[in-house]
Amino acid sequence: MRNIVYLCAVLVLTVLAGCWDGAEPAAATPEASEEGIARSYSSLATNDVLVSVDGVDLTKQDAERRLDMTLALVRANGHFQGNARDPNVRAIFLRRIVPQFISETILLKAARGDGIKPSQDSVDQARNDIVSAFGDKGLSFEEFAKRIPARQRAEIDEAIVAAATIYDYIKAKLGDRATVTEHDIDEVVEFAEAKKAESNKAMVKQREKAKELYRRLVDGEEFTSVAKESFTADDDNSDGTWGEFQSAAIESLYPGILKSLAPLKPGEFTEPVEFDDGLYIIQLVSREGHGEPSVFTSQPETLTLRRIVVALPVMIEVATRAAIRHDLLAERMSRFQKEELLPSLSKKAKISWPNGKISYASKVKQSKQEKTK
Secondary structure, eight states, rough: OOOOHHHHEEEEEEEHSSSSOOOOOOOOOOTTTOOOOOEEEEGGTTEEEEEEETTEEEEEHHHHHHHHHHHHHHHHSSOOSSTTOHHHHHHHHHHHHHHHHHHHHHHHHHHHHHHHOOOOHHHHHHHHHHHEEEEEEEEHHHHHHHTHHHHHHHHHHHHHHHHHHHHHHHHHHGGGOOOOOOHHHHHHHHHHHHHHHHHHHHHHHHHHHHHHHOOOOOOOOOOHHTTSSSTTTTTTTTTTEEEEEHHHHHHHSSTTTHHHTTTTTTTHHHHHHHEEEEEEEEEEEEEEOOSOOOOOOSSSOEEEEEEEEEEEOOOOOOOOOHHHHHHHHHHHHHHIIIIHHHHHTTTTOOOTTOSSSSEOOOOOOOHHHHHHH
């Protein structure tokens, strides 16, 4: 399952260009200036400028448009559980839009100055990167695009072209270092295969450990005693106490868990059940309320549970040679952009903040801070 926290950290340019790695241009240069008094984002008017790069302005309206486009990509994944209208959620994205805009503007200007036009291969790769980051396995870009509101599809297409242009520009500047040899790929394959063998051995070992813990329980050993050997023991008060859960809620977190718990009486426990984060042996302490898990139930079923969890290793899969080639090149381009290209170009750019540095803290957070003063 893709971690939504990771998705929330991904910006449009990250996904599209495949070369953004947190590199921020140097703003403290003789050509860059910071003007005005710092203001909160919420106090800005629609046409107020957040930052200007070589005469290209990013207004609040532009930032909101970029934010909505980013959130549209995240929501299209289908796993985003947050409220896109929540000011705290929006603030997370907004904090990164300005540095993204600065870098994108600097790189696009340099690319166009060199006469770079995006190749179809780079455009296709940018589309594939979107699906890889936000879509489902085997989904085409055309199918994924249908999940995006129509008003944002044209903007995403423009962002794809911009990202492909930047990609081709960085690749051209990288020169011979952009060449990934068969030997380079062989080294990655050899390393990945060794790691895969290690993870397979670790998986067998952990499955055997779960079976052994289960056998000890069957032989009469106290559940709380065995639970002390669980890797979640510190979180579970060292005795396996997991807590109280409404059945509908825990089923949404651990699909299939209710089926394993259904035949249990208080005090009984399951055989090892596999979830994303490990092998679980779960003891039912008590069961109260209605048996049908539903938000419409007046007395929802509440389960009090203990657990023993055996961690599972991250399983390694050896990527195709084409995928390895792409990733190696992307890594080199990212490092080159961050360490050499962007710092050099940003020194020549004129960057200014007409409204000062902007605070993106939400009103909710601001009010809490004011109360503590």
